[in-house]
Amino acid sequence: MALPVLSSSGVKFRRVLAHFPQELSLAFAYGSGVFRQAGAAGGHGENNMLDFVFAVDDSVTWHMMNLLKNRSHYSFLKVFGPKQISSIQSYGAGIYYNTLVPCNGRMIKYGVISTDTLIDDLLHWKTLYVAGRLQKPVKILTQNENSKLQAALVSNLKSAVTAAFLMLPESFSEEDLYMQIAGLSYSGDFRMIIGEDRLKVQNIVKPNVLHFQKLYSNILQDCPQVVYKHHLGRLEASIDKSPEGQFTQLMALPRTLQQKITSLVDPPGKNRDVEEILLQVAHDPDCGFVVHQG
DSSP, X not given: OOOOOXXXXXXXXXXXXXXXXXXXXXXXXXXXXXXXXXXXXXXXXXXXXXXXXXXXXXXXXXXXXXXXXXXXXXXXXXXXXXXXXXXXXXXXXXXXXXXXXXXXXXEEEEEEEEHHHHHHHHXXXXXXXXXXXXXXXXXXXXXXXXXXXXXXXXXXXXXXXXXXXHHSOSSOOHHHHHHHHHHTTTTSOGGGOOHHHHHHHHHHHGGGHHHHHHHXXXXXXXXXXXXXXXXXXXXXXXXXXXXXXXXXXXHTSOHHHHHHHHHHHSOTTXXXXXXXXXXXXXXXXXXXXXXXXX
């Protein structure tokens, strides 16, 4: 199952893509240059920078080809060559950005990430840097037939829904769900977010509810815990907040989040089994807050 290709003026994005080596497993555009955001700073205008992420199977080869085509995009690091650039890319979130690049009359920035690193982040939320972006609407420009990547993209969305269910009350609105999901890559529980970050989450979600619906409708329709009336745009939730229900959801969370939760709960030196700790968390009245802290 591939991610839904969200409709917008795709021609200008694909014209940008034509400037780069085409050996891409996934390419997408994201941010305020693609989707309208509420607020004075978030207008969907022609002056907004266009943001891209390119996933590549072989980072060294891709950077080598891109240096031949677009050497001016790189900082002084270009003198060290593609192997060193790829080595630097492997640090942190595993993505290398070229910024403030003029292209087709617009300013763009683009990040390059290896396909394997992307799959790892989508499945396990190792950094949630790119996985978090893919939990929100993006413009998919190209996607190859890599079945592992396609499955990981869907798994990331399902994990976002599961984490949101754990942090939300038994009943909530569809907009509450999308606010919670959009807040995951910021500070966790959107109800706990204050100030600028909370406003940013609201500005992302409110003008783009239809795009969130398109991204999550298949998952919600298959989810036994909600009745999703897509044609009415209405979601009726009845989340199982019993210890058994919460334990099932906790066990379905990405590995990194499970590990962070267990490190919060398990006293040093005890070294209990992850499953045992998550069962304890499932019985905690503040289970949702513990997940947020993780």
